Amino acid sequence: METKSIPISTSENPSIVGEVEDLPSTSNWQYWKHYLTSRDGWIGDYDYLYLITPNIYPLNRRYKDVEPPFYGLNDEVPILLTLILGLQHALTMIGSIVSPPLALASGAFYLDSVQSQYLVSAAFITTGISTALQVTRVHIFKSPLYIGTGLLSVVAPTFDVIAVAMNYADARYKRGTCPTDENGSKLACPEAWGAMLGTLLCTVWIQILMSLVPPKVLHRIFPKVVTGTLLLLVGVYLVSSGMENWGGSSNCEGGTGYYALCPDIDAPRPLPWGDPKLIGLGFSVFVTIIIVEFVGSPLMKSASVILGLAVGCAISGATGYWSRDEIDAAPVGTFLWVHTFPLSVDGALVLPLLIMFVCEAVSCMPDILATAEISKVDIEGREFQSRIQGGILCDGLGSLISALGTSIPMVSQAGNNGVTSLTGCASRRAGWCASAFLLLMGIFGKFGAVFGSMPPSVLGGMQVFLYSTIVVAGVRVLALVDFSRRNRFILTASLGIGFMDIVSPSWFSSVLAYSGSNVHLQGFEEGINLIVETPFIISAVVGVALNLMLKEETSSRSVGSVLPE
Structure with missing residues (x-):
C-alpha cells in the first residue's frame, strides 16, 4: 500500500x-x-x-556481497520483522543496560543481591521509557523545540556516572560515613546511593537547559578534541574496574574476612582473586564474542555480547560456580519503587555531577550524528540541528525520570547502529518495539535476577569488552581531529592529567585534606577532590579551558613547537 x-x-x-x-x-x-x-x-x-x-x-x-532492503524512519515494516528486529535492538542494548547498575551495586556501594537485582530491573524500565521518548520525537507545543531525535536512537544508562560514584563512595568509606566490618571490609551503603539520587535530581537541570543552547555553540566550546578525550578516558577507567570483576570481584582483591575469597567465602566455589579458573570464566565470555563476530549470522553478530554472557553463564552453572538461590527467591514481577533509598543532597557531589551532565549534553552529539547518517537522513541544516536539540533534551528528561525512578542517568548511544547496518532497518517502529521489550524485561523480575546473581568473573569478561568499545569510540572521534600543534597540546594536557588519575588514583589525596569542624568547607573541598580524582571530569575542565584560551592557528605547523610532528 x-x-x-x-x-x-x-x-x-x-x-x-x-x-x-x-x-x-x-x-x-x-x-x-x-x-x-x-x-x-x-x-x-x-x-x-x-x-x-x-x-x-x-x-x-x-x-555474499548482498545488502538487505533498507527501511527508512517511517517506512511500513512487516509485523514479524518489526518484532524480530525490535527484540534484536533490545538484546543489543542489554550489556550497556546491566553493566552500570551492577558496577555501582558491587563496585561502589556494595549493595546486597536483592537491591542489585532491583537496580538492574529499574534500569531496564527507565531505559524503555527514555528510548520510546527519543524515538517518538515529541513536539513542544507552539515552540521550535522537540523532545527526542525521531530516529531509531536508543537511550541507555551512562557509563560516566560510574567513575563519579566510585570515587564518591570510596571517600565516604574512608571518612566513616559508609559502614565497614571489623576487618575493614566494606558493607552495603544504600544511603550513599540515596545521596547520589538526590543530588542527580538537583543537577540534571543543567543538561535540560543546555538543550536550549544552539548545537553549534556547544560544538565550539566542546570540540572533538575534548569529547574524544572524554570517551577515551572513561573507557580506560572502566576497563580497569571490569578487570577487577574478571579476576573474581572488586570486593575480594586483597580483601580479608568475609571477602578473603572471591566473590565471598559463602560463594559456591570461592577462590582467591585472579585464580586461573576465575580468569577462564571471564575468558569464555570474551572469546565467545570474538567467535560470533567471525562466524555468526547478522542476528547473532548484533547480539554477540548477550551470547557471550549466555555461554559464560552456562559454563559457570555447569561447573558449580553459580547458585540459583537468588533467582528462585526473586519475584516474578517487579517495578519502580519496589525498593527505595533515603534521598539526600551531598554538596561534595554538586560540582562533579554538574560537570558530568554538561559533558553528557555534548558527548551524545557524535552518537546522534552517526545514527542520523546510518538512517539516511540529513546530517546538516535546520532539521538535523533540531534532532540534536531534541536528543539533548530527551537525555536530560530521561535522566530526570530515571533518578525519580531510583535508577541511573541516561544518555543517547549508537550501540544499535550495527543492527541497523546489518539488517537495513532504521524504522522507528522497530524502536518502539524495542522499548516495549525493554519494559517487559524490567518488569519480569527474574530476568534482572539472572544478571544480579551471575558470577563476577562472567560479568567482568563482558565488561572488559564492552568498556573497550568506549575507548574505540574515543579514538574514532579523535581520528577526526585536525592534529595541529594547538590541538595536540590540548590533547596532551587533557590526557596527561586524566591518566594521572587512572594510574595513581590517590595522588591528590593529601593536597586538600581538611579535618576541621567547618562542614561547609569540608564539603567544598571534597567536591574539588572528587573533580580532580575523576579522570574524565578533570580532563574536561582542562580541555575546555585550553580550548577557550588558546587561539586558533593560522597554519597547521608553528615555529618553535614543543611537540613532535
Whole structure:
C-alpha cells in the first residue's frame, strides 16, 4: 500500500515544521485492517533466512556481497520483522543496560543481591521509557523545540556516572560515613546511593537547559578534541574496574574476612582473586564474542555480547560456580519503587555531577550524528540541528525520570547502529518495539535476577569488552581531529592529567585534606577532590579551558613547537 511523507506547516504557527509518520493513502481503518490481517502486512517479502544464516562457507555463499532492503524512519515494516528486529535492538542494548547498575551495586556501594537485582530491573524500565521518548520525537507545543531525535536512537544508562560514584563512595568509606566490618571490609551503603539520587535530581537541570543552547555553540566550546578525550578516558577507567570483576570481584582483591575469597567465602566455589579458573570464566565470555563476530549470522553478530554472557553463564552453572538461590527467591514481577533509598543532597557531589551532565549534553552529539547518517537522513541544516536539540533534551528528561525512578542517568548511544547496518532497518517502529521489550524485561523480575546473581568473573569478561568499545569510540572521534600543534597540546594536557588519575588514583589525596569542624568547607573541598580524582571530569575542565584560551592557528605547523610532528 502506498504511503507518503507529509511536512507539517500551519498558518496558525508557521514555526512548526517537522516530520510525521507516513500516512496511508486510504482511510486509517482500511489501512490497519490490511496491515494486521494480510500476509503482506505480517510477513512481507523480506528474506528472513538472511538474518539467521551463519557466516560459514558454503552457507553464506548465497548472501555474499548482498545488502538487505533498507527501511527508512517511517517506512511500513512487516509485523514479524518489526518484532524480530525490535527484540534484536533490545538484546543489543542489554550489556550497556546491566553493566552500570551492577558496577555501582558491587563496585561502589556494595549493595546486597536483592537491591542489585532491583537496580538492574529499574534500569531496564527507565531505559524503555527514555528510548520510546527519543524515538517518538515529541513536539513542544507552539515552540521550535522537540523532545527526542525521531530516529531509531536508543537511550541507555551512562557509563560516566560510574567513575563519579566510585570515587564518591570510596571517600565516604574512608571518612566513616559508609559502614565497614571489623576487618575493614566494606558493607552495603544504600544511603550513599540515596545521596547520589538526590543530588542527580538537583543537577540534571543543567543538561535540560543546555538543550536550549544552539548545537553549534556547544560544538565550539566542546570540540572533538575534548569529547574524544572524554570517551577515551572513561573507557580506560572502566576497563580497569571490569578487570577487577574478571579476576573474581572488586570486593575480594586483597580483601580479608568475609571477602578473603572471591566473590565471598559463602560463594559456591570461592577462590582467591585472579585464580586461573576465575580468569577462564571471564575468558569464555570474551572469546565467545570474538567467535560470533567471525562466524555468526547478522542476528547473532548484533547480539554477540548477550551470547557471550549466555555461554559464560552456562559454563559457570555447569561447573558449580553459580547458585540459583537468588533467582528462585526473586519475584516474578517487579517495578519502580519496589525498593527505595533515603534521598539526600551531598554538596561534595554538586560540582562533579554538574560537570558530568554538561559533558553528557555534548558527548551524545557524535552518537546522534552517526545514527542520523546510518538512517539516511540529513546530517546538516535546520532539521538535523533540531534532532540534536531534541536528543539533548530527551537525555536530560530521561535522566530526570530515571533518578525519580531510583535508577541511573541516561544518555543517547549508537550501540544499535550495527543492527541497523546489518539488517537495513532504521524504522522507528522497530524502536518502539524495542522499548516495549525493554519494559517487559524490567518488569519480569527474574530476568534482572539472572544478571544480579551471575558470577563476577562472567560479568567482568563482558565488561572488559564492552568498556573497550568506549575507548574505540574515543579514538574514532579523535581520528577526526585536525592534529595541529594547538590541538595536540590540548590533547596532551587533557590526557596527561586524566591518566594521572587512572594510574595513581590517590595522588591528590593529601593536597586538600581538611579535618576541621567547618562542614561547609569540608564539603567544598571534597567536591574539588572528587573533580580532580575523576579522570574524565578533570580532563574536561582542562580541555575546555585550553580550548577557550588558546587561539586558533593560522597554519597547521608553528615555529618553535614543543611537540613532535
